[in-house]
Amino acid sequence: MPQPVVVVSEFMAEAAVARLAQSRQTFYDPTLVDRPADLQALLGTAEALVVRNRTQVTSDLLAAAPALRVVGRLGVGLDNIDLAACEARGVAVRPARGANADAVAEYVISAALQLLRGRAFFATEDLRAGGWPRAACQGREMAGRSLGLLGFGDIARRTARRAQALGMTVVAHDPLVETAEGVDLVSLDALLERADVLSLHVPLTETTQGLFDAAALGRMKPDAVLINTARGGIVDEAALAAALKAGHLGGAALDVFAKEPLDETSAAVFRDVPNLILTPHIAGVTEESNERVSEMIADSVLEELA
Known part of the structure; x- marks a missing residue:
């Protein structure tokens, strides 16, 4: 096989892969992320690398790719990419900004709806066993409650519009935003105290690492819902x-984790935890968003290689 010019190490829409392959010799294997030695071996002649969030684009990986010109990120988060090392080597980094924003906003709203209804969406096994726990399944309505947004960028704004359409009031905390029509901008402490549903929309930085510790969670309403x-x-x-x-929160939905995928130790933390939804970093991935993200990155890569 000829040495590839474009290497795609995680899943990408087939039509977008085909477009890349029509223009440049392309190697596509969505399991390549789990074989770092094979990935490095393929990068000797590569001018473009396409990743999602699991491929770690480190200085060592870049050193194995002397011809690399662009890293296409099938998503928006860049914490798996050493941006300083890319800049030092003249490697462009092209994320798919906005292409999966609607998918994430819909995930937040759907998770909030489920968690506010309490045990209603967790009662399947009780019913299969012959139970009928109607009293225990009584939940709360979304209308009239407060959605708190930590960070008020594009995804948060789309989430806010959907929440407002369902009758929620919206409060947000973002030091970089001065005004937001129809949204009350508040301090972090006020956000924690006021939100019935709190959704996180900030990058992982030194400032946000471990931000929601026991103390911060303790400042939230005891029946509040947290979505990350x-x-x-x-x-x-x-x-x-x-x-x-302990019943100090009403529920939580986590789509992202400190370690991905979860291993035995990290998964054990969540065992027998009530009112908890866990999903595998999929909030921004739908059939439609995958097509949009993939096409956007194929365009970006081909533009950089032109």
Whole structure:
């Protein structure tokens, strides 16, 4: 096989892969992310590398790719890419900004709806066993409640519009935003105290690492719902599990984790935790968003290689 010019190490829409292959010699294997030695071996002649969030684009990986000109990111988070090392080598980094924003916003709303209804969506096994726990399944309505948004970028704004259409009021905390029509901008403490549903929309940085520890969770309403589609590491997973077990929170949905995929140790933290939804970093991935993200990155890569 000829040496590839484009290497795609995680899943990408087939039509977008085919477009890349029509223009440049392309190697596509969505399991390549789990074989780092094979990935490095393929990068000797590669001018483009396409990744999602699991491929770690480190200085060592870049050193194995002397011809690399662009890294296409099938998504928006860049914490798996050493941006300084890319800049030093003259490697462009092209994320798919906005292409999966609607998918994430819909995930947040759907998770909030489920968690506010309490045990209603967790009662399947009780019913299969012959139970009929109607009283225990009584939940709460979304209308009239407060959605808190930590960070008020594109995804948060789309989430806010959907929540407002369902009758929620919206409060947000973002030091970089001065005004937001129809949204009350508040301090972080006020956000924690006021939100019935709190959704995270910030990157993982030194400032946000472990931000939602036991103390922060303790400042939230005891029946509040926490949703994290941002990045693992922002929420102290053990502290969250303890709060849910103790009944100090009404529920939580986590789509991102400090370690992905979960291993035996990290998965054990969530065992027997009530009112908890866990999903495998999929909030931004739908059939439609995968097509949009993939086409956007194929365009970006081909533009850089032109």
